[in-house]
Amino acid sequence: MSTKDPAVLARRLARAEERVSILETMLEDRAREVYLASQRLQATTESLTELFKAVPGAILVFGSDGLLEAVNGETLRLVGHSESELIGEPYGRLFSGPQPSIDTLRELAAMGQVFRGEHQLRRAGGDRIPVLLSITLLDGASVSLVCVAIDLTERKKLEAELLHASKLESIGRLASGIAHEINTPIQFVGDSVHFAREAFAAIARVVVQSMALTRLQQDGASSAALLTALDDAGQIQAEADLPFLLEELPGALDRALDGLHRVAEIVKATKAFAHPPGGELRPANLNKAIETTLTIAHGEYERVADIQLDLGDLPLVACHVGELNQVFLNLLINAVHAIEDQHQGSRGTITIVSRVDRDQALVAIGDNGGGIPERVQQRIFDPFFTTKEVGRGSGQGLAIARSVVVERHKGTLTFETAAGRGSTFFVRIPLRPPTRTSTSGLRAVR
Template identity: 40%
Template sequence: MNTSKKDETDRATILVVDDDVGNLEILGGLLQQHFDVLIAPSGERALQIAACIPKPDLILLDVLMPGMDGHEVLARLRDDPATSAIPVIFVTGLDSVEDEERGLKSGAMDYIAKPYRPSIICARVRTQLELKRARDWLADQNTYLEAEVARRMKENEQAQLQLLQSEKLAAMGQLAAGIAHEINAPAQYVNNNVQFLKDAFGHLLPLCGELRRLLESVKTDAIPSEVIEALDAAIAKHDIVYYEEEVPDALAQTLEGLERIGAIVRSVKQFAHPGSLSMAATDLNEAMRTTALVSKNEWKYVAELKTDFDPSLPLVDCMISEINQVVLNLIINAVHAISEAKEVDPQRTGLITLSTRANGSWAEIRVSDTAMGIPPEVQPRVFDPFFTTKAVGKGTGQGLAIAHRIVAERHKGQIFFETQPGQGTTFIIRLPIAQQHDTQ
């Protein structure tokens, strides 16, 4: 922005309009010592010159002219946005108060009656040029301030949306933590009771076997046949043999299911934990396992999720709750992309791959999908705030912008993507590896 007024040493351009050649020569000679002077012998010619680039800085305009008089010229200048701001001074032999009032009301900035004095002409011209410079400077200032206000409002809007997103994520985290706690307590009771039943049945099974063997050994003529038949019927009726075979498997499967519930609860609690605002040495592989498990309900009906974690990946200094948020967002985006691809091609295989690896001084997290890829015209704007290809109401376009801010600004890392149209996309997150950390 130009914050200063026009340089005082710049020569202004004055357009002198008069049908009298003698007046043109007198005014031109008077003004050309200090200004660049253009002359027009008629109103029509004055309008042509005023429309050219560069435009005159000021117009000295005679009122009484044949054809198009000064008032009509001024009206046309004011009606044209390109010339409406050029100041006009009427120079005329009409010196009545009514004439002067009419001229000023029609839009003239000043009114000089003939015969005029050269010093008055120069003083009036300089005054109007100064006023024009001031108006131009103020207009420039207003334009800058309006742009600055718009920019600040945009920044505030982005900040408010990001704050809202953070608050929503925090609320989701608190809700998830509460749900995890509510699930964990009864699940633990059930787990303990099932474990008790398993142990108890483990003691009963040998007893049942011993009783059946004892029954076989005492099946003699000394025992009435009806007693033996009644015992055999009772064993058959209560399906003792079936329960001996199936109950242990059922208990084992129940315990396995409870262990899976416990694993999910632990993952949700870990994912929902707000985490520290400072960096901490983190096992990225374990964090990615947690994120994959927490996101299962998003992808299990749409795609398969495979993991490929580098066992030699060292600990990484990061704010893991934020990195979990980024990866979860990428997984959900991959799910949406695969869903859209399957609408076009129902036979398409949906696969999401979540992997980690060490790459020099970087720890890499990769989220790959088998969707349709990112179109070339969209690629430059992927990380732009508020940019989304989803329908109105389906997304704010803030997810990847926030991800970029978290990775690039808060972690001094990198986030970018590789895509092949029709085949899929891989988002790569790179986080710096601290040299002092040992391999996991």
């Protein structure tokens, strides 16, 4: 009902003004909240941008067309290109190594996992740097890939240095054995050369006497003088024991040559073993590498075990052979220790087999020691895990062996073991240089 009563109208107006003022206040509050939220959003965006720039790993975001859309500062540093040069580049021009398919990434994402592997990032100028690459699929309105690459150059360098240091440490540990190895042939070289010198002196006396006899004859000496000289010659010949010397001398010279050859072999093996790290994979004869290792470790196993060698025909294998020598040595020394612990004085047997196993070269080193107890099987590849007393083991042998075989050569290192019967370690190296990482594993035989 409408009214013209001024008092009623004034009251209504007052109420309306009151509502407007409440709405105004609410609006102001909302506006302040929106303002503060946008401030916070801006601050978050800025700090996320700062974070994106400052992350110590390279971040590369590829759009649904597979082209690079965004990068951070670390990427620019690693790749050596400016942002404008990089944006729009396809994945394959930046990384070498296979790119997982979108389906694979989707499957991994469904399991809450991220694709991770070692790849190489191409730098300006053509160099490649090793990186640990993880790829995440952002499967929103447009599919995009977020790649995070961590520079592994320094880690690789340190690993190579550690490997070299441990190799030099092994040589240090083996030094007295190697010295003994050299000393034994040197001793029989010495004995043989000594015998040859005495024999030469005796033969020289016979030759000189027979030359004197010939001269007397040519000079027309009297028969009495000739007879006396003949007597002397006979006596000198008898003293020299010519038949004995003529029979023994060639053998002594052969033994001296053998000894020198053996010393040269040991020196060569020591040099080959200490081969500096790094560089490209090079074709090498793994059977020879096994023999090199046996030569320098001879002093370690000769009192403990017999070696049964069963080396098959192997093609040359692309590898870092100095590093594989170290792996074979570590496995051999572990076998020696296992036999020492189990046999308490009696000799054991170490079996070394090499074969082509499908597309891999296989080297198996087995012992008839006590086996690896089940409770430690999961841990033997852990760095610094050891069951040996200080001075006998530091727990690095298998960790290094695994890093060499699995990471450096993309091969596998596995073992079989049986309590009281022994253990066998299997090193498998791809015959063709590989592109994917495989894993190490274990299998126990009971």
